[in-house]
Structure formats: structure tokens, C-alpha cells
Amino acid sequence: MTTKRATFGGGCFWCVEAAFKELDGVESVTSGYAGGDVTDPTYRQVCSGDTGHAEVVQVxxxxxxxxxxxxxxVFFTIHDPTQLNKQGPDxxxxxxxxxxxxxxxxxxxxxxxxxELEEEGAYDDDIVTEVEALDTFYEAEEKHQDYYDKNPNDRYCGYYAEPKVKKVREKFGDKVEAEP
Known part of the structure; x- marks a missing residue:
């Protein structure tokens, strides 16, 4: 077994985390912050937009x-990479x-x-996804970890996370972890 890590940001980390947790072979998904210039930022600081960080998940x-x-x-299926600094209501x-x-x-x-995505014309608009080397990943506060699982009746999750989870189950059924 070889374990590696990948880090992605595509809107609210609650939604991205929930989708990746569905996949067989994914050992863990941790919500956090990366790509900014403030040491050990808080959720409030990141939400202000002043730290330069993105909400990300580390898989x-x-x-x-x-x-x-x-x-x-999976990542390019569960979010819109043509949206500049926006996903859904965020x-x-x-x-x-x-x-x-x-x-x-x-x-x-x-x-x-x-x-490859650009060549196949996967999207009507240009892809604006940034690609950077990971410098530092800061784990988000505990209340943000496994948020979708812990808050199944949260309206935000129902509107935005649940469709991503369903899309993963439908499109990547062969890669979805079987229920215990």
C-alpha cells in the first residue's frame, strides 16, 4: 500500500470533502486552508478574503x-472550474x-x-483553475471536519453538498466505496 496526498479547492470545503469521502481508496479527507500568506489562519480570517487562502481539502x-x-x-466533475472566485452561492x-x-x-x-479538458472542449468557458505548489496546509477547526456527515439536515449541505455526492455515486460508481 502506498499512501499519497492531494489538495484541492473548489468552493466550500464541506461540499468537496463530502464528495471525495465517497471514493474507494480514499483513506481520509481533511478540510483546511492553503495558498495564502497568514500563518495558521482561522475560518473567520479566511472567510474575510484577506488572508489569500482558499478553502481546500487534503485527500x-x-x-x-x-x-x-x-x-x-472527480474534482473537475464536482465543481465548475470556469467560475472565477465563485462556486454556487460562495x-x-x-x-x-x-x-x-x-x-x-x-x-x-x-x-x-x-x-486535455481544453482540447476536448469539456466546458463552454475557459478553465480558470489555479495550479500551484503546496506550501503549507492548515487544518480547519474541528467543527468543519466531516461537516456533511455530522449535519445531515443542514440546508446548505442539502442544496450544495448532496448533489455533488450524488454525482460522484452516479458517475463514478465503480470507484465508490461499498457501504459496510
């Missing part, structure tokens, strides 16, 4: 069960589309993936 995965390109395919740089590469191999894979 720990087993490469024997799922690949980085598989994760990229607006601001903290909700930008971003992939934070952990190494040169990941950077090359995501750049190649983006070229």
Missing part, C-alpha cells in the same frame, strides 16, 4: 486503489478553483489534465 489516498488522475477527474478568492501540487509529478499530471 489521503491509497495508490493501489485510486490514482491521482482519478481524483482529478463568492470570494477563498472559494477559487485551485489544485495544490505536492510534487512535480502531480503538477505535470494536473497541467496535462487541464490541456
Amino acid at each position: 489521503e489516498y491509497d495508490t493501489d486503489d485510486i490514482t491521482y488522475p482519478d481524483l482529478l477527474e 463568492v470570494g478568492t477563498q472559494y477559487r478553483s485551485i489544485v495544490l501540487a505536492h510534487d512535480d509529478e502531480q503538477r505535470e499530471q494536473v497541467e496535462r489534465f487541464l490541456v
Whole structure:
């Protein structure tokens, strides 16, 4: 078993986290912040839009069960990479589309993936996803971890996270973890 990490930002981390947790081979998904210039930011600071951070998730995965390109395919299915600093009702740089590469191999894979998406005309508008090297990942406060699971009746999750989870189950059924 080889475990690696991948970090993605595509709007509210509650929604992105919930979708990735569905996948077989995903060992854990942690909500947090990355891409900014404030040390150990809080949720309130990041939400202000003044720290430069994006809400992101860090996915720990087993490469024997799922690949980085598989994760990229899911990521670009569950959010709109053509929206600049916006996903659904969430607006601001903290909700930008971003992939934070952990190494040169990941950077090359995501750049190649983006070229393929553009060449196949996957979206009507230009993809605005940022690709950066991961500097530091800051774990979000405990109340933001597993938010969708802990708050099944939350209206926001019902409107925005649940459709992403359903999309993963429908489109990537062969990669979805079986219920225990």
C-alpha cells in the first residue's frame, strides 16, 4: 500500500470533502486552508478574503486503489472550474478553483489534465483553475471536519453538498466505496 496526498479547492470545503469521502481508496479527507500568506489562519480570517487562502481539502489516498488522475477527474466533475472566485452561492478568492501540487509529478499530471479538458472542449468557458505548489496546509477547526456527515439536515449541505455526492455515486460508481 502506498499512501499519497492531494489538495484541492473548489468552493466550500464541506461540499468537496463530502464528495471525495465517497471514493474507494480514499483513506481520509481533511478540510483546511492553503495558498495564502497568514500563518495558521482561522475560518473567520479566511472567510474575510484577506488572508489569500482558499478553502481546500487534503485527500489521503491509497495508490493501489485510486490514482491521482482519478481524483482529478472527480474534482473537475464536482465543481465548475470556469467560475472565477465563485462556486454556487460562495463568492470570494477563498472559494477559487485551485489544485495544490505536492510534487512535480502531480503538477505535470494536473497541467496535462487541464490541456486535455481544453482540447476536448469539456466546458463552454475557459478553465480558470489555479495550479500551484503546496506550501503549507492548515487544518480547519474541528467543527468543519466531516461537516456533511455530522449535519445531515443542514440546508446548505442539502442544496450544495448532496448533489455533488450524488454525482460522484452516479458517475463514478465503480470507484465508490461499498457501504459496510
